[in-house]
Amino acid sequence: MxxxxxxxxxxxxxxxxxxxxxxxxxxxxxxTEHFESLLPNCTYxxxxxKIFQHAGLLGKVMRTGSISLVLAIPSIFLRRxxxxxxxxxxxxxxxxxxxxSMLAIxxxxxxxxxxxxxxxx
Amino acid sequence: xxxxxxxxxxxxxxxxxADDFFLEHFDLLQSVLANASMGVGAVGxxxxxxxxxxxxxLEEIEKLHRDYLGSGTLSARDAFYAKRTALFMKLEKQxxxxxxxGSGLRNQGKVKQALGISTRSYLHxxxxxxxxxxxxxxxxxxxxxxxxxxxxxxxDVAATGLSIHKACTMGREDQCRRAKYVESSALIGGLGGxxxxxxxxxxxxxxxxxxVLGVTTGGPGALVCAVVGGAVxxxxxxxxxxxxxxxxxxxxxxxxxx
Numbered sequence: 001m002x003x004x005x006x007x008x009x010x011x012x013x014x015x016x017x018x019x020x021x022x023x024x025x026x027x028x029x030x031x032t033e034h035f036e037s038l039l040p041n042c043t044y045x046x047x048x049x050k051i052f053q054h055a056g057l058l059g060k061v062m063r064t065g066s067i068s069l070v071l072a073i074p075s076i077f078l079r080r081x082x083x084x085x086x087x088x089x090x091x092x093x094x095x096x097x098x099x100x101s102m103l104a105i106x107x108x109x110x111x112x113x114x115x116x117x118x119x120x121x
Numbered sequence: 122x123x124x125x126x127x128x129x130x131x132x133x134x135x136x137x138x139a140d141d142f143f144l145e146h147f148d149l150l151q152s153v154l155a156n157a158s159m160g161v162g163a164v165g166x167x168x169x170x171x172x173x174x175x176x177x178x179l180e181e182i183e184k185l186h187r188d189y190l191g192s193g194t195l196s197a198r199d200a201f202y203a204k205r206t207a208l209f210m211k212l213e214k215q216x217x218x219x220x221x222x223g224s225g226l227r228n229q230g231k232v233k234q235a236l237g238i239s240t241r242s243y244l245h246x247x248x249x250x251x252x253x254x255x256x257x258x259x260x261x262x263x264x265x266x267x268x269x270x271x272x273x274x275x276x277d278v279a280a281t282g283l284s285i286h287k288a289c290t291m292g293r294e295d296q297c298r299r300a301k302y303v304e305s306s307a308l309i310g311g312l313g314g315x316x317x318x319x320x321x322x323x324x325x326x327x328x329x330x331x332x333v334l335g336v337t338t339g340g341p342g343a344l345v346c347a348v349v350g351g352a353v354x355x356x357x358x359x360x361x362x363x364x365x366x367x368x369x370x371x372x373x374x375x376x377x378x379x
Contacts, residue, residue, distance in 0.1 A: 005372055006368055006372075007368040007369050007370075007371055007372020007373070008372055010310070010365040010366070010368040010369045010372070011369045011372065011373075013365065014309070014310045014313055014314070014362060014365050014366060014369060017313045017314060017317050017362070018309060018312075018313040020317070021313060021316050021317055021320075024320075044331065047331075047337075047343065048327070051327075051343065051344050051347070061320060062320065062323055062324065062327075062347070065320055065321075065323075065324045066324055066327065066328065069324055069328055076332050077332060079332070080331070080332055082331065082332070106317060106320075106321065107321070109317070110317060110318065110358065113314065113358065113361055113362070113365065114361070116365065117361045117364065117365070120368075
């Protein structure tokens, strides 16, 4: 196990994290409003827009993130009646793939970082 | 009128200086401004807007008192009491949730006592004692929270610069070179981990509260969840990221110098 350099592993986890945050900021800056216009009847999306609309780029990142979460696991939001399933289904598939895979990559990276921390601490 | 002038100065500048407010809340500020700042900053704008609303209510109460004092007729009295009660209730509601943290007005019993006013004392002195400090405190807290991320990031960068500088002035040349690699990697790792962790934590916090606990979406409750989640996520992953960054820096330094 110790044959692999821990610093290299850390690099392979942290570099994609930084990269993914930059990509996320770009997507959020450019497309947040567009995504929201595709989900007008989802109260969860509208609520997050209300909270974060004055928060600049960081707020847009949070809004995009919550939309990704809705697209990734619509069922739990549906149970509370927070989203309109038809709108979620109509969401353009390529955009959905982009957002959901970004979210998945980021979660995997966070889990990898956590595991790495506990192994090499 | 001296106090009124102080309020206005406080509200206009609402700069951050080392006064009582800053000292009183130092532990809170410090914990917020460290690694958690990334997470809090993402959601802190809403928090600061909530504080802003509290400030507006306080100003309305002040204005009401001033108007009543200006007219001063007995017939205006009932209307004054009714309006004031309404404003007090509004303020109590605003203070009644966690997002009021930082206003310096929480857990002080009834609103009247917290503001340090009673009709009589107001009529006698012509000012709301203790009120001026509180409003400027709110404005300051709100401003600080808003700038939290940037202040925190700046502090991180400054601390990194300082430790590199220290290694370069006190240590040998290779220590200086090593510090450049290790400290700057730790900074990048901390910022990367902190921002991703804060983002994930904020999202998870808001999502969990709305879905599991049934908090109204878009309301102050959801916001508080997002703030807390963001702060916790930012803090934990900021620390881990900065620890991982150090290892990366160490690794890169050894690769380069070999």
